[in-house]
Amino acid sequence: MKTIDIKILDPRMQEQLPAYATPGSAGLDLRACIDAPIVIEAGQTVLIPTGLAIHLADPGYAAMILPRSGMGHKNGIVLGNLVGLIDSDYQGQLMVSTWNRGHAAFTLNPMERLAQLIIVPVLQVGFNVVEEFDSSERGAGGFGSTGKQ
Numbered sequence: 153m154k155t156i157d158i159k160i161l162d163p164r165m166q167e168q169l170p171a172y173a174t175p176g177s178a179g180l181d182l183r184a185c186i187d188a189p190i191v192i193e194a195g196q197t198v199l200i201p202t203g204l205a206i207h208l209a210d211p212g213y214a215a216m217i218l219p220r221s222g223m224g225h226k227n228g229i230v231l232g233n234l235v236g237l238i239d240s241d242y243q244g245q246l247m248v249s250t251w252n253r254g255h256a257a258f259t260l261n262p263m264e265r266l267a268q269l270i271i272v273p274v275l276q277v278g279f280n281v282v283e284e285f286d287s288s289e290r291g292a293g294g295f296g297s298t299g300k301q
């Protein structure tokens with residue numbers, strides 16, 4: 153398993169570093185490193201610290217912050233930026249833009265599992281400017297152009 157550098161910015165995270173819940177898990181839970189419960193009103197977005205910083209260092213990787221399914225589906229707690237993209241050279245604290253898209257206030261408790269982090273491979277590309285592309289079966293068709301079935 154690849155290892156990456158991590159800084160523990162909040163001592164409470166010492167005992168609960170993100171870990172894969174099962175051998176097949178893709179995501180690492182991120183916790184709300186807050187000192188007291190925060191009430192997030194319906195429609196409100198708040199930036200929540202995680203107490204952690206990572207440095208992927210390799211431009212062939214990125215990290216993404218995604219909602220937790222249960223929090224999103226049951227409580228309407230998703231991400232204000234929909235997906236958080238963590239650059240390989242970012243060394244600051246991982247922050248979770250937390251959006252209550254639901255219709256009721258939600259109380260976020262200290263150290264509650266809030267979102268999840270996945271590490272993904274990334275391909276950086278250069279551009280080859282052309283006038284015409286080589287032809288392809290799809291061409292410019294999109295947005296349902298292949299029909300409903």
Ligand SMILES: O=c1ccn([C@H]2C[C@H](O)[C@@H](COP(=O)(O)OP(=O)(O)OP(=O)(O)O)O2)c(=O)[nH]1
Pocket residue numbers: 217233235236237238239240242245246247248249
């Ligand atoms: O949910 C997020 C999204 C981003 N970041 C951090 C890591 C990322 O590498 C950095 C910049 O993010 P992004 O490039 O998406 O932000 P931007 O609004 O385009 O600002 P910048 O000009 O800093 O790139 O902020 C987080 O901690 N949480």
